[in-house]
Amino acid sequence: MSLQSWPEPVVRVQSLSESGIKAIPDRYVKPPSDRASIVCSPSVKDANIPIIDLEGLFIGANVLGGPGNPTLRQINEACRDWGFFQVVNHGVDPKLMRAMRESWREFFHLPLESKQQYANSPCTYEGYGSRLGIEKGAVLDWSDYYFLHYMPQCLRSHEKWPALPSSCREQIAEYSKQVVELSGRLMKMLSLNLGLPEDFLQRCFGGEEIGACLRVNFYPKCPQPDLTLGLSSHSDPGGLTLLLPDENVPGLQVRRGESWVTVDPVPDAFIVNIGDQMQVLSNAIYRSVEHRVIVNSAKERVSLAFFYNPKSDIPIAPAPELVTEDRPALYPAMTFDEYRLYIRTKGPRGKSQVESLKSPR
Template identity: 50%
Template sequence: MDCLAEWPEPVVPVESLAHLQTIPDRYVNPPEERSNCIASAGDDAVDAIPVVDLAALTEERVDAAVAEAVSAACRGWGFFQAVNHGVAPELVRRFAAAWRGFFCLPVEVKQRYANSPATYEGYGSRLGVDREAALDWSDYYFLHLLPRRLKDHRKWPQLPLELCEVTEEYGAEVRLLCRRLMRALSAGLGLQEGRLAAAFGGEEDEEAACMRINFYPKCSQPELALGLSPHSDPGGLTVLLPDTTPRDFKSAAPETAPGSPSARSPTPSSSTSPTRSKVVVNAEKERMSAAYFYNPRSDVAVEPLPELVEASGGAALYRPMTFDEYRLYIRQKGPQGKSQLSELYQD
């Protein structure tokens, strides 16, 4: 990790560039990457994503119809919009308002929390450590929630005053939602409801979770830039709170959830590629989104579940690695589509 101790060049907050009429070349994306946006914060392109009502998904039981709806959405899309998810709308509004308050603070105040690529924790404006790499039109704040030994409130913003408290409340509620979704995903695969949770680390409180709050400043040339380049999230589940839907979530089961419908295990349904996401920007208004990443314990080997490999009659397509090893690729390269999976493929 020594190579990730510092950024290779000065980091420029994107909000300090928002006044420019012509954006710097480093923020201009190739034409093929700017179109056909599948998922974007606050964009109408997400309207076609399946909607799943989670009202019947409780701590006590997994409703068969909900499990099937979640499974079908993950097999076909890798994303779905969650409604009646159990996270109170008022809590969501308080959470979003607190973080909007933070991003409205002067740059010099936010820079006190400037991050490094070693953990990303804190205020930042780039991903990946490749020198002279293309950059995204966004600033963000990254923080750890789980395991508890990684959570350090000294690295959290102290302003607005309610930010820490409401972030804790919000994180705790979304964690419960993720646990329910994990049970639904397990049931949808024909497994015991706790099977995926066991693969994530086993004991309660052993899973990992982090959050990235994304801020997308106004951009004078939104047709040229992206708020976040094409990518597949490296974690187990991503719960995305978009800018314009304060009560609904976009939920994803990305490619590292062991044995999930859009995972790397060679189940009959896994021929559907995990969905890539990108984020567009806007010339008229600033945007914000919040992504909650629910992950395996860092030292757990991520690999196809043996019972699913056996049921498929085939062999595992990707070599095992710990979640930390897998995540290191992202920290070195930044968003690179699904190329990180290609490097792990075994013939």
Template identity: 50%
Template sequence: MDSTSSLPDVWPEPVVPVQSLSEAGISAVPPQYIKPPKERPVFPAPSLDVPIVDVARFLDGGAPPDEQQLQAVADACSQYGFFQVVNHGVEASTVEQMRGAWTRFFGLGMEEKKVCSNSPAAPEGYGSRAGVEKGACLDWGDYYFLHVMPSEIKCRNKWPKSPHDLREITEEYGRKLMNLSEVLLKAISMSLGLDESYLHAAFGGGGGGGVAACMRVNYYPTCPQPGLTLGISSHSDAGGIAVLLADDGVSGTQVRKGDTWYTVQPIPRAFLVNVGDQIQVIKLI
């Protein structure tokens, strides 16, 4: 059964892109974006040295990882649930092309972007809210959501037609990130003492039905009162793993360890990896 079949075709209230509010020069955050006091960001938040994991030896053709490297992966996953991955094999040029293409997209006129608007029943596309509850507290950010795999669920008519090279660049970036995700699943499997293909197969790879993957490109406009709202509400990632590309030099990502939220200082050319809910509950045989 299609899980979206019971969802409405339209949002419960008119959708106002946050970018348009920011560019209008408003001096105060509208009430629907103000978070309850307990959910507001803490300034300044303490910094956290998220583990750095070098996956060079997990790439095809590399020397096999040693016990120290396997333990580093295990510790990062079990003690933090996050790590920054380096020497991952994704070329800097691919990353910069991806950043550039989507920067150009969000720089398009609002009416051109709205042609790609999504809905609760058809989540792919350009959007500014996720929940269908009327009167919900909203996040200060816009996004573009796409299915990457399997190809059967891609809605290609919702992929932007402009900039002209965005589709090609996004497809290439998606392939590279899928390759990296397979490497990460291999590393996590080996760190658990399992066959290197265990988790990849568990998620449908290698003839198991097909791995599913999606991509969300977030745009966080300037906010007049950043202490009252969030770009995206606190959450855990429901999938297996999430690979996050942060803007260089922008330390807006926060992670929770224990009961405290910490700011992550992104490393140039690194990806931030979040171990998702499915990895934590998957049955190990």
């Protein structure tokens, strides 16, 4: 199957939304079992993912205290129990976070011809897009997006970053730099919590040669939000994801047992979640968790997902230190490039991709 072009003409969801349609096209109508009408059970209705304050946990790049540190314990519990948590006082400039979100909102409200010059292909996904996966006739999500690479340096191409708004490229560079630094600190915390040396996970990811990319999501108003999703249920294929959500419009839902919890974003916080590569490396001590995005009939929504991933050609397998007789290695070694290609041909499919990789017993 070719990854050079999309299987059908690309339709911009924002254009559909702004056309004033009263009913969404059939291409966006999800099967009843996948729709967002499933309500939370009373036990999780008012739940929210853990909120963790990182203030004082670092001096420079060094983690203070060991695994007994209360903040590290909170992170460990969140990774094991939820696979998701929010972090505040994380060191990324809140003004920059807000400016980035608003610049991207401005980008999506540019004339279509200004955005079309950045139209993407499924070969790299880089640029302005409106679908994930290349399956012909697939049911699509109600969203547009912009995807770009930050690391490794050889993939970083400023020409592929939007020239408008005029501050956008400068903001992307500074924001990405600060989020990479935060991600590196989180990797140290996860290593310590797994009983490993502080730099263990970072080394597994390729040291300084990690992969890092940004996907900005734009969820236009939807006339029939109960029939579709902004992003179908999936777990993230990479290592860690740091999401800057829309503070005013909740949309992210996290699976909790058989229910879905709608995350209530905390101002100036990042929502952090475990990806499939971290599940493999930790031998499923930490698990990536299904999540999805619901849409809204009254308000559009903008969010920025920053993906912190292993270097693409390093085989990722369960850390030998986390493999025991009682807990044998659950996954064969696979590079992130191989796994990403596997994911991209299919589009979002819940947890089925990573689970299908488990070594036969």
